[in-house]
Amino acid sequence: MIDDEIQKIEDSRIPRGRIDLIGVGRLGLRIGINLMQAHRGGPKTIGAFDGQKISGGDVIFTLLGAEIGEYKTDFLKRICTHPEEFRNIESHTEYVTEDNIDLVQGDIVILILAGGNTIPTAAKIIKHAHERGAKTIGTAGIFGFGDENIEIKDISEYDNNNPAVEELRAEGITENHLVLTTNKLIRDNEPVTPYTLDEVAKIITMNALKLLRDENDKNSNS
Template identity: 80%
Template sequence: MTADEIQAMEDKQVPKGKIDLIGVGRLGLRIGINLIQVHRGGPKVIGAFDGQEISGGDVIFTLLGAEIGEKKPDFLKRICTHDEDFRKIESHCEYITEENIDLIDGDVVIIVIAGGNTISTASEIIKHAHKRGAKTIGTAGIFGFGNEDIEIKDISEYDNTNPAIEELRAQGITENHLIITTHKLIRDNEPVTPYTLDEVAEIITMNALKLLRDKYD
């Protein structure tokens, strides 16, 4: 292989496109850090959306040097030390509503919002992304002690036993949306463990990168 051929391959493996991360909580932060660290490819821009401030209970944030009261997307932007010509974080310190949904313009949209019933918000984000031709990934229950089988596949491939998935279907999301789940929900009275979050974040990152690569191949 010649030097020119090697250079041509290196030139191809540069950051391209944009991944939007909707929710920068305990799971979203992990995904964001994974995406920041990707070498030889990955997104050029990461859009981070969350209106919440960091509190004392956000231990993964404070362990990494976050300040109490700091906005979560701003913290992700702060720890991304790349030159912005290589990779940058667009920090949006706000929750997604009908008024600002057009800010979501990534090639891949990762939806990891939590707290209360988030199905209606997630469904509107998915519909908006699909209209733009973007690919989407979301969760449908990631509770469990840590020995669960984590499953990821298109929403059309799941049966009708997961109520979170059924709620999304009732909102009109029936295909072309990847869902990751342990099939454990808040009703099962099991915790969300950091090692499950680590594994879920890894799987979401891998699949988001594949979707992004497919967009630009």
């Protein structure tokens, strides 16, 4: 009987559900690797979206064996050695737009967009995810030397001192969206260090896995 109960628990601790990564740059790669290494749970499918190819400046990629000119999402898929029936990386070598937004199907959607004004695009993706009942996590400035206080809380809990948060609010994202920030932006003339990225990736991964567990439990009980 005890062995049966243990087996039942073991059988329930398998990958379930889906997490989508919108952006697989230096931070997205770290989160993707964290998620694929999650044991006794985590997502069965990781949807990866990014239209950018790897260049010589993408040191974290090349250190891990990436080829210059390879799509970043294809590389993430390539380094996942799990059998596909256990954990699958779904590579989308394109940016998310209004034309393909329906490909975003994650129970949890993590937005790590960089370069230019990405707020309008992020807002559209968040609204699409919320319409589907998905949970969302994003960033609002992750600059800093590595000793910053990293905050993560619902967008409704922030004051009005972070311009990225305010821009999202102006686009209609006012609640039910987790935002992580070091409270340092490009204007502050500080770098984005690998130490900061490692810590940010860890915190986002932990929160995404907790949200996924809650969604999986809710679906199992419904």
